[in-house]
Structures are given as structure tokens and as C-alpha cells.
Amino acid sequence: MDGLTEKQIESKEIFNGKIVHLFLDKVILPDGRSATREVVKHPGAVAIIAADEEGKLLLVRQFRYPMSKIIYEIPAGKLEPDEDPDIAARRELEEETGHQCKKMKKVSTFYSSPGFSDELMHVYFTDSLIPGRQHLDEDEFLEVYAVTLEEAARMVEDHQIADAKTVYAVQYMQLRALQK
Amino acid sequence: MDGLTEKQIESKEIFNGKIVHLFLDKVILPDGRSATREVVKHPGAVAIIAADEEGKLLLVRQFRYPMSKIIYEIPAGKLEPDEDPDIAARRELEEETGHQCKKMKKVSTFYSSPGFSDELMHVYFTDSLIPGRQHLDEDEFLEVYAVTLEEAARMVEDHQIADAKTVYAVQYMQLRALQK
Numbered sequence: 001m002d003g004l005t006e007k008q009i010e011s012k013e014i015f016n017g018k019i020v021h022l023f024l025d026k027v028i029l030p031d032g033r034s035a036t037r038e039v040v041k042h043p044g045a046v047a048i049i050a051a052d053e054e055g056k057l058l059l060v061r062q063f064r065y066p067m068s069k070i071i072y073e074i075p076a077g078k079l080e081p082d083e084d085p086d087i088a089a090r091r092e093l094e095e096e097t098g099h100q101c102k103k104m105k106k107v108s109t110f111y112s113s114p115g116f117s118d119e120l121m122h123v124y125f126t127d128s129l130i131p132g133r134q135h136l137d138e139d140e141f142l143e144v145y146a147v148t149l150e151e152a153a154r155m156v157e158d159h160q161i162a163d164a165k166t167v168y169a170v171q172y173m174q175l176r177a178l179q180k
Numbered sequence: 181m182d183g184l185t186e187k188q189i190e191s192k193e194i195f196n197g198k199i200v201h202l203f204l205d206k207v208i209l210p211d212g213r214s215a216t217r218e219v220v221k222h223p224g225a226v227a228i229i230a231a232d233e234e235g236k237l238l239l240v241r242q243f244r245y246p247m248s249k250i251i252y253e254i255p256a257g258k259l260e261p262d263e264d265p266d267i268a269a270r271r272e273l274e275e276e277t278g279h280q281c282k283k284m285k286k287v288s289t290f291y292s293s294p295g296f297s298d299e300l301m302h303v304y305f306t307d308s309l310i311p312g313r314q315h316l317d318e319d320e321f322l323e324v325y326a327v328t329l330e331e332a333a334r335m336v337e338d339h340q341i342a343d344a345k346t347v348y349a350v351q352y353m354q355l356r357a358l359q360k
Contacts, residue, residue, distance in 0.1 A: 003321065004241070004242060004243040004250055004322070006245050014194070014202075015194050017204065017218045019295065020202060020296055022194075024195075024197065025245070027245060029319055036197075037245045037246075038199050039245065039246045042296075045295075061184070063186055064291075065186050066221075066291075066295075066296060066297055066298040070185070071291075071294065078295070108347055109339070109342070110342055110343050110346075111246075111342055112293040112343075113297065113299055113344075114244040114247065114342075115225075115246075116200055116220075116222075117297075119293055139209055141183065141184050141209065141210045142184070156288070159289070162289070163290050163291040164292050164293075164344040165344070166290075167288055168344065168347065168351065171348065175354055175355060175358070178358045179358070
């Protein structure tokens with residue numbers, strides 16, 4: 001034993017929705033005692049750091065119901081069942097921003113909130129945009145913007161950019177600019 | 181109307197656990213139709229980018245039940261009810277790593293997963309560690325490590341570092357090193 005691993009002894013489904021699949025599990029801790037674990041199973045998601053021909057970063061402005069606030073984020077979305085993240089990234093980029101791209105590369109994958117969810121975010125970068133066609137989900141309303149790196153950095157300060165993947169994207173662009 | 185905002189017309193509590201407080205709400209969309217929204221209300225969390233006297237980054241290695249995996253993360257934890265994040269950051273740093281610090285500054289706050297949760301992560305930086313005393317929660321098992329920035333970057337590549345706040349922390353340290 002590694003002294004860290006927990007072993008599932010019971011798993012109870014609490015709710016199965018469009019995004020959230022919640023389980024309440026019972027585990028055996030490394031010291032032999034038991035504890036409960038709440039787990040939100042999530043299909044995973046993709047996000048795209050997209051730089052246009054002027055080097056501006058594409059952002060979508062949308063209302064986020066959980067915090068009842070309009071924020072700016074990089075284009076992103078959930079994976080469809082069994083969807084390849086590489087495919088999903090191109091799909092979401094076009095659906096949300098109306099851009100396709102020639103080339104796209106994966107730059108990171110990270111768990112959004114490992115304490116209670118298995119949501120894995122796949123992050124891509126592209127700077128070879130070509131015109132496509134925006135087509136949003138029927139319950140999705142958003143606006144597309146392109147901002148300079150300086151504007152994006154200010155939006156992080158102002159908290160208009162306020163989510164993990166987009167703060168990550170701004171850092172990524174800053175590192176890229178410094179390393180050029 | 182801004183053409184983006186959704187209005188709550190119904191809210192139903194589904195589950196209230198130790199971390200996850202789940203609601204299934206009904207909203208009116210900007211175009212007047214209705215939709216459901218799943219929301220995990222979360223108390224918020226703190227994370228600490230802590231550099232020791234050699235400039236090494238403190239990491240904690242722990243089993244994360246949702247992905248059934250041992251990963252390395254920066255020290256972090258949930259806010260207690262009504263707790264000031266500045267206090268929580270010092271508390272979690274000491275509880276998890278056994279270090280206090282002279283000075284600490286907030287470097288970012290971001291939503292971990294704005295599509296379904298209001299979890300807000302407050303991120304701090306300190307490079308003035310002083311000895312304290314580790315005291316973990318009773319269902320918490322973890323090991324503390326200090327790694328160079330080069331090692332940390334390799335661990336991101338290897339996916340031993342695989343969560344949003346820690347990937348953010350490594351980029352923060354890289355930007356800090358380049359801007360010195």
C-alpha cells in the first residue's frame with residue numbers, strides 16, 4: 001500500500017442530469033477507517049486559445065448562470081458522448097465563434113476541480129483561423145470578441161476574465177510572447 | 181435587456197453534502213423560452229503558490245478519489261463557513277505543509293468550472309516561509325514535496341501535475357522567472 005489510496009466500498013447515484021452526474025460513495029481510507037466522497041462525474045470539456053491574424057485572442061461573452069454574471073471566456077464546451085477531444089475542439093471553435101482553423105495543437109489537459117469532480121479540460125491553441133459558420137446550441141447565447149494581449153491582461157485584473165481556463169490562456173499567450 | 185441574461189423562475193435543492201450543494205433550476209432564456217440549469221454551489225477555495233528559500237515550489241501529493249489517481253497539487257482547501265480567504269490561505273498552508281509565512285499576496289481569483297459550479301478559487305503567492313506545524317484533517321492523507329521550476333514543468337508534461345490551479349501556478353512561476 002502507498003499510504004494514500006482510498007478504496008471504494010459503496011457507490012450511490014444521487015442525480016443524473018445534462019451536465020452533472022452526482023454520486024455519493026463510501027471509501028476505506030489508508031488507515032482503515034471509512035469516509036464518504038461526493039463525486040460529480042463529467043464528460044470532459046475542450047477549450048481553444050485562438051489567436052487571429054492580428055494576434056488578438058478570441059473571447060466569448062456569456063451569462064453564466066451559476067454565478068449570475070456575464071463573463072468573458074475562451075471558446076469552450078463539453079464533449080459529446082465518446083467524442084474525440086481533437087474533433088470537439090474544432091467543433092466548439094466553429095459553433096461558438098464561426099471560425100474553422102487549418103492547424104490546432106493541444107497545449108494542456110487539466111482537472112478543473114479535482115476535489116469533487118473528474119472534469120478534464122483539454123486546451124488547444126491555434127493561430128491559423130479561416131472563416132466558418134457560427135451555430136450555437138438552442139439554449140446558448142453569446143457574443144464574440146477579439147482582444148489584444150494587453151486588453152486581456154487588463155480584463156484579468158478587472159475580473160471580467162474570471163475563470164480558470166481563460167486565466168490560463170492569458171498566461172499562455174504572455175509566456176509565448178516573452179519566449180519569442 | 182442585454183440579450184444574454186437568464187432569469188431564475190424555479191430552484192429545487194437536489195442534494196446538500198459536505199462539498200457539493202446541488203440545485204436543479206428553471207430559467208427564462210433571453211429569447212423568452214425556458215431551460216433547466218444544474219448548479220453545484222460551492223463554499224469557495226484557496227490555493228497557495230509557495231516558494232521555499234531555494235526557490236522551489238511546494239507541492240502536496242495526494243489521492244484524488246474522483247479520478248482515482250495520485251496527483252501533485254499546490255496546497256489548497258475549501259473555505260470554512262464565512263471564512264476570509266486571506267485567513268484560509270494561511271490556515272491551509274500550515275495544515276497541509278507545516279509552514280507559516282511572513283507575507284502572502286493574492287495573485288488571482290478564478291471560477292474553476294463556470295458552466296455548472298460557482299466555485300471561486302483564490303490563489304496566493306508567498307516566498308517568505310517560516311516553520312509551523314502540519315495538522316491534516318482526519319480524512320486527509322498527503323505528502324509534501326519541494327520541486328524546482330524545471331522539475332515542475334516536466335511534471336506538467338508528464339501529467340503528474342494535472343489540475344487547473346497547479347498548472348496555473350507553474351505558469352505563474354515561469355512568468356515571474358522571465359520577468360525578473
